[in-house]
Amino acid sequence: MSILSAHSVGKNYDGRTVLQGVSFEIHKGEICALIGRSGSGKTTLIRILAGLLAPDTGEVWLEGEKLENPDDQLVPGYEEIRLVHQDFQLKHRMTVRENIRYELLSYVSDYQHERISELLKLCRIEHLQDKDISLLSGGEKQRVAIARGMATEPDVLLLDEPFSNLDINTKAILLEEVKEIASSTDTAIFLITHDARDAMEIADRLLVLDAGQLIKTGTPENIYHAPGDIRVADLLGLYNTLTVGELQTLLPNISPPAGHHFGLWAEDLRLDPDGFAATTQKVVFGGPYNKVVLSPHSLPHLRLWAFDHTKKITPTTQVCFSIKEDRLFPVT
Numbered sequence: 014m015s016i017l018s019a020h021s022v023g024k025n026y027d028g029r030t031v032l033q034g035v036s037f038e039i040h041k042g043e044i045c046a047l048i049g050r051s052g053s054g055k056t057t058l059i060r061i062l063a064g065l066l067a068p069d070t071g072e073v074w075l076e077g078e079k080l081e082n083p084d085d086q087l088v089p090g091y092e093e094i095r096l097v098h099q100d101f102q103l104k105h106r107m108t109v110r111e112n113i114r115y116e117l118l119s120y121v122s123d124y125q126h127e128r129i130s131e132l133l134k135l136c137r138i139e140h141l142q143d144k145d146i147s148l149l150s151g152g153e154k155q156r157v158a159i160a161r162g163m164a165t166e167p168d169v170l171l172l173d174e175p176f177s178n179l180d181i182n183t184k185a186i187l188l189e190e191v192k193e194i195a196s197s198t199d200t201a202i203f204l205i206t207h208d209a210r211d212a213m214e215i216a217d218r219l220l221v222l223d224a225g226q227l228i229k230t231g232t233p234e235n236i237y238h239a240p241g242d243i244r245v246a247d248l249l250g251l252y253n254t255l256t257v258g259e260l261q262t263l264l265p266n267i268s269p270p271a272g273h274h275f276g277l278w279a280e281d282l283r284l285d286p287d288g289f290a291a292t293t294q295k296v297v298f299g300g301p302y303n304k305v306v307l308s309p310h311s312l313p314h315l316r317l318w319a320f321d322h323t324k325k326i327t328p329t330t331q332v333c334f335s336i337k338e339d340r341l342f343p344v345t
């Protein structure tokens with residue numbers, strides 16, 4: 014069931030279009046991740062969804078009711094929709110417990126205690142409850158901010174860059190925690206992230222924003238296997254593009270449809286002793302794998318990205334590689 018929906022939302026700043034014709038819906042318990050380049054309009058959109066900024070065109074609906082223009086409200090925003098800002102907006106000189114309690118002041122104290130205990134447990138911050146906010150790490154503050162956002166049991170939780178500035182291990186824990194919150198509470202979660210890998214890991218559905226327009230929506234799996242648009246592929250990872258002619262030179266047995274370019278993720282181009290001969294042009298150490306630039310002997314002008322898991326490759330080495338044909342995707 015749709016809980017929040019945007020219908021042809023548009024926004025201009027100083028005569029410049031920042032959002033145009035943005036339409037989608039979010040369902041109960043669903044996690045939607047919005048990805049897009051810097052300046053593509055992500056924060057503007059999340060503020061409109063929170064009811065904090067009026068769109069110039071279009072509408073946002075919450076459970077069958079249109080959001081009011083925030084300029085006409087005494088206190089903009091909605092109890093049912095909570096936005097957790099990138100800078101957390103926590104109360105300093107207060108403990109974690111006091112910060113959460115601040116959200117629950119209109120409830121009786123028994124309920125406050127009960128709810129605070131639940132949230133401390135859910136966000137795994139019980140051990141931090143009496144600590145002053147100023148003493149917390151970035152990841153700990155992030156969890157407190159999410160606990161505060163959840164305090165009044167909103168139907169929709171909007172998270173602006175919840176994983177930025179987190180180390181890889183804290184991020185992995187938080188990704189799991191956000192998933193757990195969505196499934197255990199049926200809260201719809203809409204989050205913005207720069208990192209498409211995080212988005213693919215956490216989201217049920219991805220929304221791709223480019224220059225203010227939604228250019229793709231779908232499950233992470235579908236979008237990864239068929240990004241379709243170069244602008245989408247650019248956000249998701251390192252890939253190669255091949256013309257039909259180049260593809261036919263490399264793989265004479267296949268007959269791709271004319272007029273297309275084809276994309277291939279770097280991870281789908283493997284070093285393979287039974288494959289085509291190539292020379293490595295560049296090797297970049299990447300931890301678990303090396304990023305390698307290859308030029309095939311049959312197309313020496315071509316430069317292809319591949320991942321090397323053997324980590325034994327050096328520049329200007331003769332290697333062989335193969336292409337996972339079923340992983341080729343058409344791009345425009």
Ligand SMILES: Nc1ncnc2c1ncn2[C@@H]1O[C@H](COP(=O)(O)OP(=O)(O)OP(=O)(O)O)[C@@H](O)[C@H]1O
Nearest residue numbers: 026027031049050051052053054055056057058207
């Ligand atoms: N209040 C404002 N007045 C004028 N222009 C604005 C205002 N807020 C945002 N913009 C412009 O609108 C565009 C979209 O901004 P927005 O912050 O929504 O992008 P974003 O995708 O969130 O970017 P980032 O990923 O860098 O945070 C940018 O060009 C920005 O400069």
